[in-house]
Amino acid sequence: MDTEFKPNIVGFLCNWCSYAGADLAGSSKMEIEPSLSVIRVMCSSRINSNLVLSSLLWGADGVLVAGCHPGDCHYERGNYYARRRFALLKKILEVLDLEPDRLQLSWISASEGKRYSEVVNTFAEHISQAGPNSLAHNPKV
Amino acid sequence: MVNGDVKREETPMNSAQDMKNRNSLKGKIVLVDGENRKTIIDLMKQLLEKKCLDAILVPSQVPDTDSYTWLLVQEGSLLDLCDPLPPVMTVQGGKALSSLTKHGEMEANIGALMRPCEIEAVVELHKLKQIDLDHIILFSIDCPGTVPLSDYMRDPQKMAENFKESIKKWGESESLRPICQICDRFSLFPFAPSSPKSSLSQGGADLPASDIHIGLLGGNDEKIFLWPVTQRGKDLLKKLDLSVHDNLEVWESKVEEVREEKLKKRTAFHDEWSTKIKGVDNFAAIFDECINCHNCMEACPVCYCQQCYFDSQLLTLTPEAYLERAQKRGSLRFPLDTLLFHIGRMSHMALSCVSCGACEDACPMSIPVAQVFTAVGDQVQDYFKYVPGREKEESPPLQIFLEDEFGDVETPGDGLETSHGEAKENV
Numbered sequence: 001m002d003t004e005f006k007p008n009i010v011g012f013l014c015n016w017c018s019y020a021g022a023d024l025a026g027s028s029k030m031e032i033e034p035s036l037s038v039i040r041v042m043c044s045s046r047i048n049s050n051l052v053l054s055s056l057l058w059g060a061d062g063v064l065v066a067g068c069h070p071g072d073c074h075y076e077r078g079n080y081y082a083r084r085r086f087a088l089l090k091k092i093l094e095v096l097d098l099e100p101d102r103l104q105l106s107w108i109s110a111s112e113g114k115r116y117s118e119v120v121n122t123f124a125e126h127i128s129q130a131g132p133n134s135l136a137h138n139p140k141v
Numbered sequence: 142m143v144n145g146d147v148k149r150e151e152t153p154m155n156s157a158q159d160m161k162n163r164n165s166l167k168g169k170i171v172l173v174d175g176e177n178r179k180t181i182i183d184l185m186k187q188l189l190e191k192k193c194l195d196a197i198l199v200p201s202q203v204p205d206t207d208s209y210t211w212l213l214v215q216e217g218s219l220l221d222l223c224d225p226l227p228p229v230m231t232v233q234g235g236k237a238l239s240s241l242t243k244h245g246e247m248e249a250n251i252g253a254l255m256r257p258c259e260i261e262a263v264v265e266l267h268k269l270k271q272i273d274l275d276h277i278i279l280f281s282i283d284c285p286g287t288v289p290l291s292d293y294m295r296d297p298q299k300m301a302e303n304f305k306e307s308i309k310k311w312g313e314s315e316s317l318r319p320i321c322q323i324c325d326r327f328s329l330f331p332f333a334p335s336s337p338k339s340s341l342s343q344g345g346a347d348l349p350a351s352d353i354h355i356g357l358l359g360g361n362d363e364k365i366f367l368w369p370v371t372q373r374g375k376d377l378l379k380k381l382d383l384s385v386h387d388n389l390e391v392w393e394s395k396v397e398e399v400r401e402e403k404l405k406k407r408t409a410f411h412d413e414w415s416t417k418i419k420g421v422d423n424f425a426a427i428f429d430e431c432i433n434c435h436n437c438m439e440a441c442p443v444c445y446c447q448q449c450y451f452d453s454q455l456l457t458l459t460p461e462a463y464l465e466r467a468q469k470r471g472s473l474r475f476p477l478d479t480l481l482f483h484i485g486r487m488s489h490m491a492l493s494c495v496s497c498g499a500c501e502d503a504c505p506m507s508i509p510v511a512q513v514f515t516a517v518g519d520q521v522q523d524y525f526k527y528v529p530g531r532e533k534e535e536s537p538p539l540q541i542f543l544e545d546e547f548g549d550v551e552t553p554g555d556g557l558e559t560s561h562g563e564a565k566e567n568v
Contacts, residue, residue, distance in 0.1 A: 048450070049485060049488035049489070050450055050481070050485045050488075053481055053484055053485050053488070054456075054478075054481055054485075057478070057480060057481050058466060059465075059466065059469055070544060070545075071544070077542070080542035080543075080544065081539065081540075081542060083542070083546075083547050083550065083551070084525075084538065084539055084542055084547065085488075085539060086550055087524075087547040087550045088488060088491075088492065088521060088524075088525070088538075088539070089488050090550055091520070091521050091524050092484065092487055092488055092491065092517060092521060093484075095415075095418070095516075095517050095520045095521065096418055096419065096420075096424050096484070096517065097419040097420050098420075098421055098424070098484075104552045105550055105551055105552065106551065106552055106553070107551060118553075119552070119553065122553070123552075134421055135421055135480075136469060136470070137469060137470055138421055138422070138425065138470065139470045139471050139472045139473075139474065140421075140422065140425040140426070140429075140474070141421065141425050141470075141474065141479075141480050
């Protein structure tokens with residue numbers, strides 16, 4: 001079944017770096033896993049934990065949050081705040097043992113098309129191996 | 142009266158050995174006239190009479206009933222209704238006080254007498270800019286805990302009796318709320334909170350937030366201990382002609398003794414709950430009976446948002462979307478999004494959770510909300526090296542950052558070839 005499983009991954013990409021990185025990867029015709037659905041946000045710090053949680057609970061098998069490298073944020077500090085929020089949410093999922101590895105935070109700059117494709121492909125591979133998200137398939141939830 | 146001029150005389154110390162070696166705190170030992178309650182009320186009355194305070198917010202019994210509420214008292218004689226330690230926590234003090242300064246700061250000086258967890262909530266709300274503490278003088282009091290609200294409503298007389306008993310045994314009572322039985326912050330501690338602070342949080346000394354603490358432990362109903370924590374507190378006691386040169390050693394050692402017991406219980410609690418909340422089946426089972434009333438959120442002092450995301454229309458979807466979700470799971474459970482609400486709320490407030498238990502009291506289905514949130518809250522607070530409700534000037538962890546931290550949550554770390562290093566240098 002695992003080989004048949006096509007994961008459904010949500011990617012929140014910041015407008016200024018990661019989204020542009022994705023754009024570059026696309027226009028450079030790099031191979032990118034199609035299982036990632038991209039949602040463009042203005043900054044990684046715009047991502048409320050609810051967005052990530054509802055993705056997971058409503059059917060995503062993985063969630064990628066991507067923003068500018070530390071020091072590179074278009075708004076100077078957004079990604080630092082995002083990192084703390086992400087760390088908190090991941091810790092909560094860890095404490096509750098709710099598959100924290102389905103969350104990933106990556107820094108991808110506008111010039112890193114190659115890094116973008118590597119990050120997405122590696123994450124998609126990891127999620128494929130992990131299988132369907134139990135949170136989204138559990139009728140008790 | 143600015144709250145920035147607060148300085149503690151001793152240097153902060155952490156280990157138990159240091160605790161023993163340091164000088165004991167100085168304060169005022171007041172001989173009890175009749176009962177603790179009356180002595181505390183007299184003190185408050187004097188503060189009003191001598192115009193040290195314009196009004197004081199106190200927990201009070203509603204006349205001729207078994208209910209308790211908060212009263213903002215300006216007329217001294219009404220303080221007779223005050224009960225500094227009511228058997229129940231009806232409305233969390235932080236919640237009561239925050240409604241007072243909703244429209245900004247006041248000119249009047251207001252006192253507020255609260256349990257330590259309520260003071261901690263006040264401090265969290267202050268950090269979140271929901272309370273202006275400039276003209277508020279906080280009085281905290283040693284707290285044995287409270288009985289569950291629902292038990293009390295069922296049989297007020299009996300539970301009030303049980304509560305009185307529990308004061309004698311100081312917290313060693315099955316009648317108290319489970320969250321109170323494991324509370325290690327029932328008093329103010331000069332040093333050594335249960336988790337150490339580190340560079341992850343900002344702020345100076347680890348200073349309890351109350352201005353004057355009223356110590357009951359070790360007083361045997363014969364005396365109470367007044368510890369002026371801040372300069373404001375000292376000034377107030379001076380105006381009452383109370384010198385603050387008494388040695389508070391008796392209170393301190395009793396507090397430390399009880400605290401050690403409580404810490405043991407809290408550790409045992411974590412041993413038990415850390416497995417109970419683990420895994421989607423276990424966690425979902427805890428909230429099986431949740432009716433989505435959101436009372437826990439309403440009662441929570443640190444859930445301060447005017448419009449909660451989980452009450453908004455943002456979570457309502459089209460019928461097709463629900464059908465799709467039902468298809469994925471085989472069935473879709475109503476009320477919807479129970480776990481999203483609880484985990485989401487956790488991700489918003491767990492760092493500020495002061496384990497006051499208001500959520501659990503408010504739950505009509507008797508779900509152990511406070512215990513779950515404490516089991517998680519303690520762990521994430523440890524992770525962020527943050528102790529909520531202590532230092533007024535400290536920033537909440539999600540409002541600050543260090544440039545180099547939490548590197549382990551980033552993927553890839555150092556594995557993939559990147560221009561990461563360059564990116565940093567380009568700044």
